[in-house]
Amino acid sequence: MVVVSGRRPAAARRVFLCLVAAAGLALPSRAQVLAGTVLPASQPLHFVAFGDFGRRGKPYEAQVAAAIARLNQTDPIQLGLTLGDNFYECGVHDVHDPDFHDLWEVFYGPLHIPFYPTFGNHDYGEGEGACTLRHGDPQAEIDYSRLSETWRMPAAYYSFNAGPVQFFALDTVKWNLTERAWLEALLKQPLPPGIVWRVVYGHHPIHSSGRHHIDPRVKQLQRELLPLLASHGVTFYAAGHDHHLEHLRAQGLDLFIAGGGGDSVRPVHHHDRQSLAAVSSHGFLDVSATAQRIEVRLLDTDLKPLEAQPWTKSR
Numbered sequence: 001m002v003v004v005s006g007r008r009p010a011a012a013r014r015v016f017l018c019l020v021a022a023a024g025l026a027l028p029s030r031a032q033v034l035a036g037t038v039l040p041a042s043q044p045l046h047f048v049a050f051g052d053f054g055r056r057g058k059p060y061e062a063q064v065a066a067a068i069a070r071l072n073q074t075d076p077i078q079l080g081l082t083l084g085d086n087f088y089e090c091g092v093h094d095v096h097d098p099d100f101h102d103l104w105e106v107f108y109g110p111l112h113i114p115f116y117p118t119f120g121n122h123d124y125g126e127g128e129g130a131c132t133l134r135h136g137d138p139q140a141e142i143d144y145s146r147l148s149e150t151w152r153m154p155a156a157y158y159s160f161n162a163g164p165v166q167f168f169a170l171d172t173v174k175w176n177l178t179e180r181a182w183l184e185a186l187l188k189q190p191l192p193p194g195i196v197w198r199v200v201y202g203h204h205p206i207h208s209s210g211r212h213h214i215d216p217r218v219k220q221l222q223r224e225l226l227p228l229l230a231s232h233g234v235t236f237y238a239a240g241h242d243h244h245l246e247h248l249r250a251q252g253l254d255l256f257i258a259g260g261g262g263d264s265v266r267p268v269h270h271h272d273r274q275s276l277a278a279v280s281s282h283g284f285l286d287v288s289a290t291a292q293r294i295e296v297r298l299l300d301t302d303l304k305p306l307e308a309q310p311w312t313k314s315r
Helices: 009-023 058-075 098-111 140-147 176-188 216-224 226-231
Strands: 031-041 045-050 079-082 157-162 165-169 197-201 236-239 245-250 253-258 277-278 283-289 293-300 311-314
Touching: 031 277, 045 058, 045 253, 058 098, 058 283, 058 293, 157 176, 165 176, 216 226, 226 253, 245 293, 253 283, 253 293
Parallel strands: 031 157, 045 079, 165 197, 197 236, 236 253
Antiparallel strands: 045 283, 157 165, 245 253, 245 277, 283 293, 293 311
């Protein structure tokens, strides 16, 4: 596999594009892709994750991006993940849609950090009201990887390795048995050399104390995804969709919701019995991983953690 660490950002992007082009970037967005190794397994990894952010007319995305930038100054970040609903209300229409500049590049371009996105329902144009007449094109988010230094989305769902972590980016909006079989086949394989942790992420949570806790898709993921992750040694699952920060645990698997990336947050009315901590706040997931230990925190825009102690797991 090709390794792109140790290169300048533009050179790393060119290598990434060669990888995803070879893997099928031009294929329809549902194509699954193994995007290779983007950072060597011997390198410690610091990454962030957030969802539900690309909303015009609100100051919150700028606040989250500024908090990530402050963290990056003191503890450099190697990559990021998006947890869907990247562009409200109805997604983007083509690679030249101004939302890419106004709602992504303005905030995250200056960080020069590669981000590996997932789709949310709004990216498919499954928003409210006007989206019935103005559907976005999710393929445009995939194709935009050719034009951006920081946006790297090879397919609707895909896998890649970075540092000691193997990542699985899911499309929970169009979740089906084909995608589940793809994920199960990969999880059954031995860990690649140097890989210690497996992180799965997507838009919809498996459990939540937010308003989406009874959504049919959430219930479906409890039946079809949770047992698969819990039985194959996945380290944790990260999601958005509900606009708050939360740490839960179900069937021995830790679950994190970081849906406070930039749209308005919502009150946490329902208390899921799997919940360990929750707050109605903007913020993001902050993760540090070495071959010996992984540490996870949910941070607000003041870099204040949700829990007094980070969640950790040692080898």
